Amino acid sequence: MKKWLKVAAVVILIFVHFGGLIFMVPRREIVNETIRAVYFHVPMWFGMVYLFSASVYYSIRYLKKPSPDLDRKSVEYANIGLMFGILGILTGMIWAYYAWGDFWHGDPKQNGAAITLLVYLAYFVLRGSVDNEEQRARLSAVYNIFAFAAMVPLIFIIPRITDSLHPGNGGNPGFNQYDLDNRMRPIFYLSNIGWILIGVWLVSLRLRLNVLTEKINEIEDEKN
Amino acid sequence: MKKIKAILVTITLVFCASFLKADTPQIDSLTLRSPSITKVDSATSVVKKSEFIEMADRLRADGKIYVVVAIILTILGGVLTYLILLDRKIGKLEKALKNR
Structure with a gap:
């Protein structure tokens, strides 16, 4: 990852955390001040969707032309994406406790998000259960495509065609004028960019660590 | 690569600028008066909440929000x-391993 992107991520996030708490937001019923959660909770999901998309991209490329490098990339993207998803669901639960009255409301959005996370957890279970490296890579690449295909309706479509209480859902298209004011857009988009950059940064660190571990293993093999 | 860099920086700047522009008319809400607190009912000309x-x-008025901001930024x-x-x-x- 380029250095200037890392600098941009840090600067953007500091600006977003300051502006997200200080700058004006529209007054809305029910959500009241918690509308600011849009700046912090929603970017987790944007980040997750970006990282999972990257993961499935590398999976497809792996299936076209297998290489351990592509497999590693798709795993690490899915890994950090899952972390973002867990953070998203936890922050959502905190918000739901105050807005809906319970941590787990059983809302289609919550259930869909939970199923998505379980589907992706199963991806790692699958990887852990196959010993042969090539087989593991190929099986998990195929499964990754399925997981991504399951995520899209679970998070984006089902909550919109049913009665989800989640802002931006329940028959409405997302981010309409009632959910996201023009004043909020710049910080909201910047927050998404910032968190996606942090996600990619984390992925790059994990990839580098993987390469290091492999090199050290090679050296140790030579010694023996 | 430089082109992408320039485009990204421009987008970021436009975002920031649009934010400043969008926020300026809202300064009166800094005085904490919501525009919809009082309304004159045109039929009865009664001011009602x-x-x-x-x-x-x-x-925000107490300035204590800055305590929260400081904590979160820390x-x-x-x-x-x-x-x-x-x-x-x-x-x-990585460098150490390369130099071996």
């Missing part, structure tokens, strides 16, 4: 610093 939507106005700064240090550490390891 319409739905007042509660926000954390007190916290944590964010700590985590980001940790990330940068980790990045450097991995970089050093």
Whole structure:
């Protein structure tokens, strides 16, 4: 990852955390001040969707032309994406406790998000259960495509065609004028960019660590 | 690569600029008066209170919101610093392994 992107991520996030708490937001019923959660909770999901998309991209490329490098990339993207998803669901639960009255409301959005996370957890279970490296890579690449295909309706479509209480859902298209004011857009988009950059940064660190571990293993093999 | 860089920087700047422009007319709401607190009923010309939507106005008026901002920025700064240090550490390891 380029250095200037890392600098941009840090600067953007500091600006977003300051502006997200200080700058004006529209007054809305029910959500009241918690509308600011849009700046912090929603970017987790944007980040997750970006990282999972990257993961499935590398999976497809792996299936076209297998290489351990592509497999590693798709795993690490899915890994950090899952972390973002867990953070998203936890922050959502905190918000739901105050807005809906319970941590787990059983809302289609919550259930869909939970199923998505379980589907992706199963991806790692699958990887852990196959010993042969090539087989593991190929099986998990195929499964990754399925997981991504399951995520899209679970998070984006089902909550919109049913009665989800989640802002931006329940028959409405997302981010309409009632959910996201023009004043909020710049910080909201910047927050998404910032968190996606942090996600990619984390992925790059994990990839580098993987390469290091492999090199050290090679050296140790030579010694023996 | 330079082109992409320039485009990204421009987009970011436009975002920031649009934010400033969008926020300026809202300065009167800094005085904590919601535009919909009072409304004159045109039929009876009675001033009545319409739905007042509660926000954390007190916290802002007291300036205590800055305490929260300071706390959150400290944590964010700590985590980001940790990330940068980790990045450097991995970089050093990579160099050490290369020079073997």
